[in-house]
Structure formats: structure tokens, C-alpha cells
Amino acid sequence: MGTWVNSAEILGSDLPLELTGTGNRRAVLMAALRDAVRSGRLAPGARLPPYRSLAADLGLARNTVADAYAELVAEGWLAARQGSGTRVAERAAPVTPVHRPRTPEPAARPLHDLVQGRPDPSAFPRTAWLASARRALAAAPDDAFGPGDPHGRPELRRALAGYLARVRGVRAGPERIVLCSGAAHALRLLAQVVGGPWAVEEYGLPFHRGLLASHGVGTRPLAVDADGALVDGLTRRDRAVLLTPAHQFPTGGPLHAARRAAVVDWARATGGLVVEDDYDGEFRYDRQPVGAVQGLDPEHVVLLGSVSKSLSPTLRIGWLVLPQRLVGPVVAAKGDREQWSSATEQLTLADFVESGAYDRQVRRMRQRHRRRRDQLVAALARRAPHVRVTGIAAGLHAVLELPPGTERPVVRAAARQGLAVEGLGDYLHPRAERAPHAGGAGAPVRDGLVVGYATPSEAGYPEALEALCRVLPAAGPCAAATPHPAAAASRSAAVPTPAPVSPPPPAAP
Structure with missing residues (x-):
């Protein structure tokens, strides 16, 4: 017989089955079904269409499809049971991996997320x-x-x-x-x-x-x-x-x-x-x-x-x-x-x-975030009293000031420990003025970390703070010789008291 080409979609299984080859139609159909099993397109246990339906879809004689099913059952590729139709055998030949272009694996989630702007989803x-x-x-x-x-x-x-x-x-x-x-x-x-x-x-x-x-x-x-x-x-x-x-x-x-x-x-x-x-x-x-x-x-x-x-x-x-x-x-x-x-x-x-x-939700979250803020300040007072924390009178994040030239190394060290945190320089406008310092010309005006304290769970937040303190740079010789102050004293020294401000103006009548 000559070369025979036909293709159809197996009804109910969404499996494209292309019949191409030289020889009788039963052999070509059997080869196509074996290939579908090997490639994984027909998984073990998958149900095949009734032979009458498949014969109609492919334009084949019913006996041709029935004989192909029967022979594949005998070979162990398929299994047939009364009342449950014909299925791919559970012990069919091992699947040959289908070679597809590799896609980049998603980045692993950090162990601790201190990136700003992400409220804890469990607080909804x-x-x-x-x-x-x-x-x-x-x-x-x-x-x-x-x-x-x-x-x-x-x-x-x-x-x-x-x-x-x-x-x-x-x-x-x-x-x-x-x-x-x-x-x-x-x-x-x-x-x-x-x-x-x-x-x-x-x-x-x-x-x-x-x-x-x-x-x-x-x-x-x-x-x-x-x-x-x-x-x-x-x-x-x-x-x-x-x-x-x-x-x-x-x-x-x-x-x-x-x-x-x-x-x-x-x-x-x-x-x-x-x-x-x-x-x-x-x-x-x-x-x-x-x-x-x-x-x-x-x-x-x-x-x-x-x-x-x-x-x-x-x-x-x-x-x-x-x-x-x-x-x-x-x-x-x-x-x-x-x-x-x-x-x-x-x-x-x-x-x-x-x-x-x-209003109740805002009050609840304000109290929660204030506790988080206070935990951050207390942890720094204990573990890194030489690090000044600013910008904490409001919001969901704080800025930790770092010695010149240390911001990027600290961010990289944090990433190696599974801690997600951002550098202050990440937020600087590219056209902002830059000043040379010990880190070299062209370094950001200020070095620091932007630490978000809203995202971690209640149980995970203390551990996230410990991970943060571990990656902070050590104090200089003078700061190291200074005794550790109490958390409250550190906080009052680190956070300048703002000037009095007026409450919001009343709404227009």
C-alpha cells in the first residue's frame, strides 16, 4: 500500500492523533497509539474513545480500529474491561520524556519578607x-x-x-x-x-x-x-x-x-x-x-x-x-x-x-503596625544600637541608616540568608545628585535599608528581625566601645520629635 496520511482529534480526549506512514491502516493506527502512550499524551488509565467513534473520526473501518485495540490489549499497551471501555494499561511501557524548551524556574520565595508596601494577607x-x-x-x-x-x-x-x-x-x-x-x-x-x-x-x-x-x-x-x-x-x-x-x-x-x-x-x-x-x-x-x-x-x-x-x-x-x-x-x-x-x-x-x-480595620492595623514598629526598634537597640532608624512616626516601613559603601553588600548578604529587603539607593532618581564618599565616586547620597514590617506573619516576624540584625554591619571602634543603651533610650535618640502639626482642616460645608 502507498503512504497514507490522515489526522483527527479524538473526541472526548483532546488528543491529536496523526496517522502517517506506509503499510496497512491497522499497523499505522497501532504505531500512532503506541507513540501517544510513550510520549505521555495518553497517560496510564486514560480512557480511549469507543472504537466506533474513533473509526468515524479517522475515516477507518470499524473492524480496523477494533482489531488495533485488541492487538494492543494483547501486547499490554491497553486494557479492556466489560462496562468500562478501553483504557491505557497501568503498566504500559515507561513514558519517553517529551523534549520541550526549558523555561526558567521561578525564583525561590524568601524565608523572610521585609520588602516595604506589602501588608500581611492574613490580616484581611x-x-x-x-x-x-x-x-x-x-x-x-x-x-x-x-x-x-x-x-x-x-x-x-x-x-x-x-x-x-x-x-x-x-x-x-x-x-x-x-x-x-x-x-x-x-x-x-x-x-x-x-x-x-x-x-x-x-x-x-x-x-x-x-x-x-x-x-x-x-x-x-x-x-x-x-x-x-x-x-x-x-x-x-x-x-x-x-x-x-x-x-x-x-x-x-x-x-x-x-x-x-x-x-x-x-x-x-x-x-x-x-x-x-x-x-x-x-x-x-x-x-x-x-x-x-x-x-x-x-x-x-x-x-x-x-x-x-x-x-x-x-x-x-x-x-x-x-x-x-x-x-x-x-x-x-x-x-x-x-x-x-x-x-x-x-x-x-x-x-x-x-x-x-x-474605621475599625484601620484602627486594628494601626495598632498592629505600631507593635511591629516597636519590635523593630527594640531589636535594633539590643542587637545593633549603632544603627540609626528613621522615618518611623508613620507608615509601614522604616529606614535604617548604614555606613557609606555598605548598602549593596548588606542587601546581598541578606539575600544569601533568605531575607528579602531593599536598599535605599533602589529608590533614588537616576538624575539625583550624587556625592563621592568612602564607597567611591558616584555612590548614592545616603546608604540605608528600607525595611517593611507589615508582611511577615505574627509568628515569623521575630525570626525575620533576627535575620535582619545578623546581616547589619558591625559598629565602628568608637561605637563598639559604647555600652548598649536601653531600647527606650535608643528609640528616643534615634527618632527626633517632630514639630507640632495641626489636625486636618474641617470639611467644607
Whole structure:
């Protein structure tokens, strides 16, 4: 017989079976089935289609397929039982490995995760969230299950307007709030609407700078000190400035009151926009609440917020509180259909806020994070009193100052011990000024570690702190000769007392 070629999909098994070869059709079919078993496409115990079905699919005579099945049963490749059909024998020949291109193995998870910005997922308030979800779904109007509104659900915008006015001193009604999927989405929308260039703090998230650059918005750095960004460096050419006024990220500390006023004056004089990233404005421990800059001038400041730190980043719910002139353009940039945040999750969050469950969750997490912060300070006082810790009056992370030239070696040593932690230099703007020091010209202005204390479990956190202390550089000769101070004394010396600040301004009537 000549060469015979046919191919078909075995019904019910999703197994491509290609019949190619010279000889009778029964032999070609048997060879194809043996190859399917060897390659693993037909696993031991897999059920084959009835011979009538396979014959129809392949265009073969029924007797041809029945004879092939019977012979493979006799050879031990297949097994047939009354009432259970024909299956691949459990003791069929060993599978020949299928050669596929090797893919990189996923990186092993660290033993201890002290990377900033990752709340402990076990802290999510499942019971309270479920109760809000049930109430929200029961009360949801029919239009909640239709095409979405790019503004976001009105129920959540109303709830957020009241909450932000009460807690953050924000002055805006629901009509000024546009919901989005988080701070990154908010920045994308603003980049499209506002254009560039933008000024940014010299220390900040590289991801945010890259996101702006991907939308054609260049950034230039503003120097940062203990009082936040030096906003006197702003110019008329800057279209916007991105700030973290409540707690400068990642160095810590609120933007000084005089600089808050100065940045608002700049925006009024130039028509520029202040973009306020309120990434952890709710988590303060050692000072009075600092109101949002937005409260000083709602027409020149945009406030960005989300639930990624207070609840979970997986919810993908954030918001922009906008000047009136930007609401329409931002909604237009977002599109005609809501594609980013689930309407049912928005309704659930609205109930969660209005029922008081969100306030309770924030208070609970604030207490938890403060305990974590205190454990970190105490561990450093015991094990590394020569290391100064800063930026801990608020937020979910601290900065550990290191001797010049030691940052990268410490980060590498931590990785070797299974400890995930980041260097302060990872957050420095590439165009920020650099100063030579003992580490050589071109080294970062400051050496340090950015230590997140929110992620580890309660049981694993003490061990994570021990691992951190093990990789810190030893004290110099002078520091080593100094007796270890008590934890409280170390803490008071390491954390300067901030100047008094005013509480948030009241909401507009």
C-alpha cells in the first residue's frame, strides 16, 4: 500500500492523533497509539474513545480500529474491561520524556519578607468583608449589574467623600471623585490628561517614574530632607509635581507646613498641578494627624488614594479627588465603560466604609503596625544600637541608616540568608545628585535599608528581625566601645520629635 496520511482529534480526549506512514491502516493506527502512550499524551488509565467513534473520526473501518485495540490489549499497551471501555494499561511501557524548551524556574520565595508596601494577607477582615458583600448585593440596584460608569459607583463615591473629609480633611463632594484600580492607574490617567514634564521627589518608587515615562512624561528630581521635598526648586516649566506629603516615601517625615503653603502658591501662580499620593496617610503613631494638602486648595491639588495598604492590593480599588476642571478629561481618558474595578467590590467597599468596618480595620492595623514598629526598634537597640532608624512616626516601613559603601553588600548578604529587603539607593532618581564618599565616586547620597514590617506573619516576624540584625554591619571602634543603651533610650535618640502639626482642616460645608 502507498503512504497514507490522515489526522483527527479524538473526541472526548483532546488528543491529536496523526496517522502517517506506509503499510496497512491497522499497523499505522497501532504505531500512532503506541507513540501517544510513550510520549505521555495518553497517560496510564486514560480512557480511549469507543472504537466506533474513533473509526468515524479517522475515516477507518470499524473492524480496523477494533482489531488495533485488541492487538494492543494483547501486547499490554491497553486494557479492556466489560462496562468500562478501553483504557491505557497501568503498566504500559515507561513514558519517553517529551523534549520541550526549558523555561526558567521561578525564583525561590524568601524565608523572610521585609520588602516595604506589602501588608500581611492574613490580616484581611474576611468576616466583616463578607458581611458587607452580602448587604451590598442584597441592596444593589439593577444597574450595578449592567455596563459600568467610568466615574465609578455613586455609592462608593459618596462614602469616600464623607470618609476623606472626616479623616483626611479633604474638601470635595462625590462629583469630584473618580474611581480607578489604584495609584498606578491614577497616574496613567493623569499623565494622559496633564502631560509633562513633572517634578518628583528624588526618592520615590521607580515604578511610578517608569510609568510616567511610558506615557511620554519626563521627570526631574527635587531634593528631599527631613522636612520633605524642597519645593522651592519648582519652575514654571513643570506641569505637575508628585509628592508624598503625609509621609515622604521612603525616607519618612511629613512635608513641612511652610512647604505645603509654598507648593500651593506655586500651583496657583503657574497653573501647575500638585499630585498628592496619600499612600499611607491613615497610619500614624507618634504625632497628630496631618491633613491632606488637597484641603488647602481643591482646585490645584489632586489626591490619590487606595485600599492597597489598609485592606489588600488585590481589591484593585483606588480613587482620584480632582479639581472640577479635570473631572471630565479624566473620565474621558478612562473610557466609556468601567473596565478596571468590579462594581460589586465597589458596592461592598461602600458598605464597609459606611458601616464603620473600615474605621475599625484601620484602627486594628494601626495598632498592629505600631507593635511591629516597636519590635523593630527594640531589636535594633539590643542587637545593633549603632544603627540609626528613621522615618518611623508613620507608615509601614522604616529606614535604617548604614555606613557609606555598605548598602549593596548588606542587601546581598541578606539575600544569601533568605531575607528579602531593599536598599535605599533602589529608590533614588537616576538624575539625583550624587556625592563621592568612602564607597567611591558616584555612590548614592545616603546608604540605608528600607525595611517593611507589615508582611511577615505574627509568628515569623521575630525570626525575620533576627535575620535582619545578623546581616547589619558591625559598629565602628568608637561605637563598639559604647555600652548598649536601653531600647527606650535608643528609640528616643534615634527618632527626633517632630514639630507640632495641626489636625486636618474641617470639611467644607
